[in-house]
Amino acid sequence: MRFGHFDDNNREYVITSYRTPYPWINYLGNRDFFSIISNTAGGYSFYRDARLRRLTRYRYNNVPLDDGGKYFYINDNGKVWSPGWKPVKADVNDYSCRHGMGYTAIGAEKDGLRADLLYFVPLDDTCEVQRVTLHNNSGKFRRIRLFSFLEWCLWNAHDDQTNFQRNFSTGEVEVEEGVIYHKTEYRERRNHYAFYSVNAPVAGFDTDRESFLGIYNGFDHPDTVFAGKPRNSIAHGWSPVASHCLEIDLKPGEKKELVFVLGYVENPESEKFIAPKVINKTRAKAMIGRYDTVEKVDIAFRELADYWERQLSVISLDHPDPRLSRMVNIWNPYQCMVTYNMSRSASYFESGIGRGMGFRDSNQDLAGYVHMTPQLARERIIDIASTQFDDGSAYHQYQPLTKRGNAEIGGNFNDDPLWLIFGVATYLKETGDWSILDETVPFNNDSANTASLFEHLNRSFRHVVNHLGPHRLPLIGRADWNDCLNLNCFSTDPDESFQTTENQKGGKAESLFIAAMFVLYGKDFVAIARKRGEDRMADEAEQHIRSMAEAIDAHGWDGEWFLRAYDFYGNKVGSKENEEGNIFIETQGMCIMAGIGLEDGRALQALTSVNRHLACEYGIVLNNPAFTKYYLQLGEISSYPEGYKENAGIFCHNNPWVIISETLTGNGNRAFDYYSRITPSYLEEISDLHRTEPYVYSQMIAGKDAFLPGEAKNSWLTGTAAWCLYAVTNYILGIRPDYDGLIIEPCIPADWDGFTVRRKFRGAIYNIEVLNPEHRMKGAWEITVDGRKHHSCLLPLFPEGSEHNVRVIM
Ligand code: BGC
Ligand code: NOJ
Numbered sequence: 074m075r076f077g078h079f080d081d082n083n084r085e086y087v088i089t090s091y092r093t094p095y096p097w098i099n100y101l102g103n104r105d106f107f108s109i110i111s112n113t114a115g116g117y118s119f120y121r122d123a124r125l126r127r128l129t130r131y132r133y134n135n136v137p138l139d140d141g142g143k144y145f146y147i148n149d150n151g152k153v154w155s156p157g158w159k160p161v162k163a164d165v166n167d168y169s170c171r172h173g174m175g176y177t178a179i180g181a182e183k184d185g186l187r188a189d190l191l192y193f194v195p196l197d198d199t200c201e202v203q204r205v206t207l208h209n210n211s212g213k214f215r216r217i218r219l220f221s222f223l224e225w226c227l228w229n230a231h232d233d234q235t236n237f238q239r240n241f242s243t244g245e246v247e248v249e250e251g252v253i254y255h256k257t258e259y260r261e262r263r264n265h266y267a268f269y270s271v272n273a274p275v276a277g278f279d280t281d282r283e284s285f286l287g288i289y290n291g292f293d294h295p296d297t298v299f300a301g302k303p304r305n306s307i308a309h310g311w312s313p314v315a316s317h318c319l320e321i322d323l324k325p326g327e328k329k330e331l332v333f334v335l336g337y338v339e340n341p342e343s344e345k346f347i348a349p350k351v352i353n354k355t356r357a358k359a360m361i362g363r364y365d366t367v368e369k370v371d372i373a374f375r376e377l378a379d380y381w382e383r384q385l386s387v388i389s390l391d392h393p394d395p396r397l398s399r400m401v402n403i404w405n406p407y408q409c410m411v412t413y414n415m416s417r418s419a420s421y422f423e424s425g426i427g428r429g430m431g432f433r434d435s436n437q438d439l440a441g442y443v444h445m446t447p448q449l450a451r452e453r454i455i456d457i458a459s460t461q462f463d464d465g466s467a468y469h470q471y472q473p474l475t476k477r478g479n480a481e482i483g484g485n486f487n488d489d490p491l492w493l494i495f496g497v498a499t500y501l502k503e504t505g506d507w508s509i510l511d512e513t514v515p516f517n518n519d520s521a522n523t524a525s526l527f528e529h530l531n532r533s534f535r536h537v538v539n540h541l542g543p544h545r546l547p548l549i550g551r552a553d554w555n556d557c558l559n560l561n562c563f564s565t566d567p568d569e570s571f572q573t574t575e576n577q578k579g580g581k582a583e584s585l586f587i588a589a590m591f592v593l594y595g596k597d598f599v600a601i602a603r604k605r606g607e608d609r610m611a612d613e614a615e616q617h618i619r620s621m622a623e624a625i626d627a628h629g630w631d632g633e634w635f636l637r638a639y640d641f642y643g644n645k646v647g648s649k650e651n652e653e654g655n656i657f658i659e660t661q662g663m664c665i666m667a668g669i670g671l672e673d674g675r676a677l678q679a680l681t682s683v684n685r686h687l688a689c690e691y692g693i694v695l696n697n698p699a700f701t702k703y704y705l706q707l708g709e710i711s712s713y714p715e716g717y718k719e720n721a722g723i724f725c726h727n728n729p730w731v732i733i734s735e736t737l738t739g740n741g742n743r744a745f746d747y748y749s750r751i752t753p754s755y756l757e758e759i760s761d762l763h764r765t766e767p768y769v770y771s772q773m774i775a776g777k778d779a780f781l782p783g784e785a786k787n788s789w790l791t792g793t794a795a796w797c798l799y800a801v802t803n804y805i806l807g808i809r810p811d812y813d814g815l816i817i818e819p820c821i822p823a824d825w826d827g828f829t830v831r832r833k834f835r836g837a838i839y840n841i842e843v844l845n846p847e848h849r850m851k852g853a854w855e856i857t858v859d860g861r862k863h864h865s866c867l868l869p870l871f872p873e874g875s876e877h878n879v880r881v882i883m
Contacts, residue, residue: 074758074759074760074761075757075758075760075767076088076089076090076092076093076094076097076760077089077090077169077170078757079395079399079754079757079768080171081395081398081399081402081403083171083173084173084174084381084385084403085171085172085173086171086172086404086766086767086768087169087170087171088112088169088170088171088172089168089169090168091112091113091157091158091159091168091170093112093760094760094761094763094764095138095421095764095765096111096112096113096115096138096139096421097111097112097170097172097765097766098110098111098112098116098172098420098421098766098788098789099172099173099176099177100175100411100414100415100789101175101176101177101192101193101194101201102175102194102201102414103175103194103196103380103410103414104196104197105120105121105199106118106119106120106194106198106199106200106201106337107119107120107121107123107194107414107415107419108143108192108194108201109419109420109421110142110143110177110192111139111142111421112157112170112172112177112179113139113142113157113158113159113160113170113179114142114143114144114145114155114156114157114159114179114190114192115131115139115140115141115142115159116131116139116141116142116143117129117130117131117141117142117226118143118201118335119230119419119425120199120265120337121473121474122472122473122474123230123415123418123419123425123426124229124230124231124418124425124426125228125229125230125474126228126265126337127226127228127229127230127233127425128225128226128228128267128335128337129143129223129224129225129226129335130224130225130226130233130312131226132234133424139159139421140159140160140291140292141224141292142157142159142160142223143192143201143203143221143222143223143335144157144159144160144221144222144223144292145157145188145190145205145219145220145221145222146161146219146220146222146295146298147183147186147188147217147218147219147220148217148218148219148220148298148299148301149183149184149186149215149217150216150217151301152183152184153298153299154181154183156179156180156181156188156189156190157170157179157181157190158181159292159293160291160292160293161293161294162293163183164183165181165182165183166181166182166183167180167181167182167187168180168181169181172768174377174378174381174385174403174407175193175194175377175380175381176191176192176193176374176377177191177192177193178190178191178192179192180206182210184211185209185210185211185212185213186207186208186209186210186211186215186217186323187206187207187208187209187210188205188206188207188208189205189206189208190203190204190205190206191203191204191205191206191374193373193374193377195363195364195373195374195376195377196373196376196377196380198360198363198373199336199337199338199360200334200335200336200337200360200364201334201335201336202332202333202334202364202370202373202374203221203332203333203334203335204330204331204332204333204367204370205219205330205331205332205333206328206329206330207219207321207323207328207329207330207331208323208327208328209323209324209325209326209327209328210326211325212325213325214322214323214324214325215322215323216320216321216322216323217320217321217323218276218298218301218318218319218320218321219318219319219321219331220295220297220298220303220316220317220318220319221269221271221315221316221317221333222285222292222295222314222315222316223269223314223315223316223335224282224312224313224314224315225244225255225257225267225312225313225314225315227240227243227244227257227258228257228258228263230424230425230426231426241310241311241312242310243257243258243310244257244308244309244310244311244312244313245257245259245260245308245309245313246280246307246308246313246315247351247352248278248280248307249354251270251271251274251275251278251317252268252269252270252354252357252361253268253269253270253278253280253315253316253317254266254267254268254352254354254357255267255268255269255313255315256352257313259345259352260350264339264340264341264342264345265337265338265339265340266337266338266340266352266357267335267336267337267338268334268335268336268338268354268357268361269315269317269333269334269335269336270333270334270336270357270361271317271319271331271332271333271334272331272332272333272361272364272365272366273319273331274319275317275318275319276303276318276319276320277302277303277304277305277317277318278303278305278315278316278317278318279297279303279304279305279306279314279315279316279318280306280307280308280313280314280315280316281304281306281307281308281309281311281312281313281314282308282311282312282313282314283311283312284297284304284306285297285304285306285314285316295316297316297318302318303316303318317333319331330367332364332365332366332367332370334360334361334364336357336360336361338356338357338360339356340352340353340356381407384406384410384445384446385402385403385406385407385445386833387444387445387832387833388401388402388406388444388802388808388830388831388832388833389402389830389831390402390806390828390829390830391828391829391830391831392828393826396749396752396754396755396757397754397801399754400752400753400754400797400801401798401801401802401806404753404754404768404769405441405770405794405797405798405801406441406442406445406798407769408441408769408770408789408794409438409441409442409445409794409795409798410442410445410446411789411790411794412434412438412441412442412789412790412791412792412794412795413438413439413441413442413446413449413453415789415790416428416429416430416431416434416435416438416473416790417431417434417790417791418430418473418790419790420787420788420789420790421788421789422772422786422787422788422789422790423787423790428470429470429471429472429473429479429482430456430457430470430471430472430473431469431470432457432460432467432468432469432470432471432486432489432492432493433469433486433488433489433492433554434792435453435457435496436454436457436492436493436495436496437492437495437496437792437795437796438792438794438795439453439454439496439499439500439795440495440496440499440795440796440798440799441794441795441796441798441799442795443499443500443503443504444503444810444833444834447500447503447504447506450500450503451500451504451506451509454493454496454497454500454509454526455509455512455514455526456471456476457471457493457496458493458514458526458529459476459514459515459516459518460476460477460478460517460518461490461493461516461517461529461532461533462484462516462517463516463517463522463524463532464532464536464539465490465532465533465534465535465536465539466484466485466487466489466490466536467484467486467489467490467493468480468482468483468484468517469482469483469484469485469486469489470482476518477518478517478518481573482572482573483551483573484551485550485551485576486550486551486552486553486556487536487537487540487547487548487549487550487551487553487584487587488553488554488584488586488587488590490532490533490534490536490537491533491534491537491587491590491591491594492594493529493530493533494530494533494534494594494595494597494598495594495597497509497510497526497530497601498594498597498598498600498601501601501812502810502811502812503810503834504835505812505835505870507604507605509526510525510526510527510530510601510605511525511526511527512525512526513525514526514529516529527601527602527605530598530601531598531602531610533598534591534595534598534614534617537587537591538617541583542581542582542583542639543581543583543639543643544583544624544627544628544639545620545621545624545628546583546584546585546587546588546621546624546625546628546629546639547583547584547587547588547591548580548581548582548583548584549561549580549582549583549584549587549638550576550580551572551576552708553584553586553587553638554586554659554727555586555659555695555710555719556571556572556709556719557571557708557709557710557712557713557718557719557720558637558638558646558707558708558709558710558719559571559576559707559708559709559710560580560582560638560640560641560646560706560707560708561576561577561580561582561641562574562576562577562708563577563641563705563706563708564705564708565705571708571709571712577641580641581639581641581643582638582639582640582641583638583639584638585625585629585635585636585637585638585647585660585664586637586638586659586660586663588621588624588625588629589625589635589660589663589664589666589667589669590663590667591617591618591621592618592621592622592625592667592668592669593663593666593667593668595614595617595618595621596618596667598614599611599614599615599618600812602614604812622667622669625664625669626669629660629664629669630670630675631645631647631648631649631656632649633649633678633679633681633682634647634656634660634661634678634679634682634683635647635660635661635664635669635670635675635679636648636660637654637657637659637660637696640706640707641706642706644706646707647660647696653698653699653700653701654696654697654698654699654700654707654710654711655686655696655697655698656682656683656686656687656696656697657695657696658683658687658693658694658695658696658724658727658728658730658731659695659727659730661679661680661682661683661687661730661731661734662727662729662730662731662733662734663730664676664679665679665680665733665734665737665738666730666733666734666737668737671737671738676734676737676738677738680731680734680735680738680740680743683731684743688747689723689776689777689782690750690777690782690783691723691750691751691774691775691776691777691782691783692723692725692728692747692750692751692774692776693723693727693728693731693747693750694716694721694722694723694724694776694777694778695719695720695721695722695723695724695727695776696710696719696720696721697721697778698721698778699715699716699720699721699776699778700713700715700720700721701715714779714780715776715778715779716775716776716777716778716779716780716782717773717775717776717779718773721776721777721778721779722773722774722775722776722779723751723773723774723775723776724772724773725751725770725771725772725773725774725791725793725797726772726791726792726793726796727796728747728750728751728793728796728797729748729793729796729797729799729800730796731747732744732747732748732800732801732804732805733800733803733804735747735820736800736804736805736807736820736851737804739820739850739851739852740820740850741805741819741820741821741822741823741850741851742822742823742850744800744804744805744820745805745821745822746822748797748800748801748805751770751774751793751797752770752797753765753766753767753768753769753770753771754767754768759783762781762783762784763783763784763785764784764785764786765785765786765787765788766788766789769788769789769794770788770789770791770793770794770797771785771786771787771788771789771791771793772786772787772788772790772791772793773785773786773787804820805819805820805821806819806821806828806830806843807819807820807821808830808832808839808841810834811867813867813870814867814868814869814870815832815834815839815867815868816866816867816868817841817843817853817856817866817868817879817881818851818853818866819843819851819853819881819883820850820851821843821845821850821851821883822850823845823848823849823850824848825845825848826844826845826846827842827843827844827845827883828843829841829842829843830843835870835871835873836871836872836873836874837870837871837872837873837874837875837876837877838875838876838877839868839871839877839879840876840877840878840879841879841880841881842878842879842880842881843881843883844880844881844882844883845883846882846883847883849883851883852883853866853881853882853883854882854883855880855881855882856879856880856881856882857879857880858877858878858879859877859878860878863879
């Protein structure tokens with residue numbers, strides 16, 4: 074069952090039924106000011122950091138679900154309704170919510186009155202603009218009252234939800250010329266405030282929540298709105314809100330447009346006040362002035378559209394299957410930009426107060442956006458590397474505001490260092506910007522202890538070499554990519570977190586996943602070292618890689634698939650010898666990507682085992698059989714009920730590793746089949762089961778052992794986004810940046826006739842046409858570049874601004 078449809082020309086998903094199986098959200102904002110908005114106008118805004126600068130309040134896991142947002146109410150002669158259906162939930166006609174690139178448009182009609190709301194964050198400004206359009210489609214004169222509404226958060230989102238003894242006494246506002254200023258704590262250490270304005274005279278306002286709603290009412294029944302009378306309340310402590318009331322007359326057929334602005338302003342210390350207690354509003358007024366007419370708003374909206382046009386023009390696919398094209402051209406790169414901005418911090422599943430930027434997550438996210446914004450990728454790499462320790466190890470997370478490693482979470486996730494090599498290699502392949510390796514980068518943000526970025530990569534590589542276990546395989550530390558495989562932890566205390574608990578000393582658990590990563594990304598380290606003329610270092614690194622591959626051969630094969638790990642006691646994990654959890658997905662993907670078993674049949678055998686034991690209708694599960702009880706020596710993975718999360722859920726992030734592996738063995742049918750099992754546009758028809766948005770990936774889909782297989786959770790902020798885009802563009806379509814140029818090596822389903830891609834790469838444009846007359850899955854029979862035969866699948870580099878035609882016959 075569907076709840077809307079894709080509108081690819083406008084790059085929108087159009088929700089036409091407001092009772093979606095879960096709130097379906099969108100993100101507004103690109104740099105500093107961000108909003109999350111659901112299809113019924115729920116959500117919140119923040120400036121840079123969802124924890125420390127939360128502008129509007131949101132209650133997670135609320136009852137009812139998704140209550141609280143940027144709401145509008147219409148009182149039409151006593152009948153009250155909301156254009157987004159919520160919060161009033163009065164029946165409306167022709168409801169739609171269009172989630173687009175950085176904007177959301179929600180509208181509905183009731184009794185011949187149409188109301189349309191457009192929400193967006195202008196490029197390079199710190200505000201959310203809301204354009205409200207009212208249209209009298211009835212034959213009668215209408216006089217209505219329109220109420221806006223939002224609830225302020227007292228800045229620190231964690232404190233706001235916990236420290237009520239203080240917070241109920243701190244709230245302060247000012248109201249001037251219909252603009253509501255939220256200035257809680259401005260008198261002391263804060264130099265920022267927020268405001269909410271409208272570009273028309275108001276009939277009144279409210280800033281005190283209880284005065285606006287009535288103490289025992291929800292957002293669905295504000296007393297002032299139902300009475301049609303604002304109270305002009307001024308908040309003193311309790312919960313400050315912002316609501317404007319406007320009286321609007323509409324002749325038959327008449328249309329009126331209003332602009333509301335929710336803004337964030339910082340003042341220099343010396344310019345905080347213009348009189349005792351009166352805040353300096355100069356900057357706010359300037360911001361309001363930038364959007365005080367519909368014409369100005371339209372211009373800002375067009376600039377936003379132009380920005381997305383540019384972003385999405387780097388890769389454009391033309392393929393007869395719109396479900397594929399819209400993912401490759403629109404939604405998958407869009408989601409990747411959101412993961413760039415948010416890492417894993419703020420979504421409808423991440424509360425914005427729990428997590429910082431992940432070391433491994435951010436390195437992997439990079440693969441999804443580096444082609445669109447290489448400059449941001451460069452900055453991100455330097456930020457991440459600056460938190461690395463000089464022994465090559467890493468803080469697992471860092472805070473976006475301070476960019477400092479997060480000591481609460483600590484480190485010891487022994488895969489982390491290698492992801493830096495992956496991130497940098499991916500950046501180099503896309504951009505050819507070798508200068509980044511010479512950047513001076515601190516260790517642990519200490520300016521007295523620095524080295525080149527290249528040396529950071531060397532430390533990453535060494536960290537693995539220096540931490541090998543009894544089988545000459547890498548020690549796992551706290552955990553590897555699978556945060557829940559806690560082989561040294563032995564946690565019996567329900568009050569401690571699996572992520573931070575002290576591991577048992579002398580833990581010798583080893584990870585085959587890190588071993589395979591070392592072989593795979595070690596090769597990138599070697600290639601990079603050679604480019605820099607560091608041949609001795611490269612030769613020596615190759616030795617280590619060879620020994621690692623030998624250790625995998627000797628201790629990593631279980632007969633029909635690759636093992637996952639050795640536990641604390643040296644016992645196998647992910648083996649047919651185990652009671653449960655006999656096979657894991659991660660090492661099948663990572664080993665084959667590293668090239669292990671490609672020549673001797675093990676890769677094919679492992680992929681057959683994946684197909685037999687792990688693949689199901691909705692994707693590939695993480696392990697099988699699922700763990701049915703808690704295993705002290707395995708940790709969090711066995712804490713989840715069967716089929717969920719890391720315990721045999723379809724943890725989508727790792728599915729692309731198998732998809733890529735299938736392409737390496739030439740099985741385009743299976744690669745694409747797996748791709749379409751988890752890709753949201755292919756799941757639109759089962760939205761009622763899938764529940765999360767059909768336009769973005771979710772972290773997890775319940776696996777075959779779950780109570781409800783196919784039900785997804787944790788949409789938006791997941792490494793799945795980057796990895797799926799990477800797998801489909803680089804390995805299925807097969808257009809893959811490499812150090813010396815663009816490689817073209819498609820691996821597609823046999824029934825495809827072909828496709829075309831326009832790819833911008835290092836300043837030139839490649840118009841690539843792939844034809845598949847013989848219905849093969851892989852293999853370029855003939856490549857021509859600008860009409861001339863080209864005898865390699867590595868395409869040449871071209872001068873900036875030039876455009877070239879590439880034709881591939883499979
Ligand atoms: C989740 C993991 C996550 C970890 C770190 C665990 O509970 O299952 O997916 O990486 O927490 O926050
Ligand atoms: C989510 C985390 O963000 C990621 O770092 C981890 O690799 C996966 N969970 C798997 O546990």
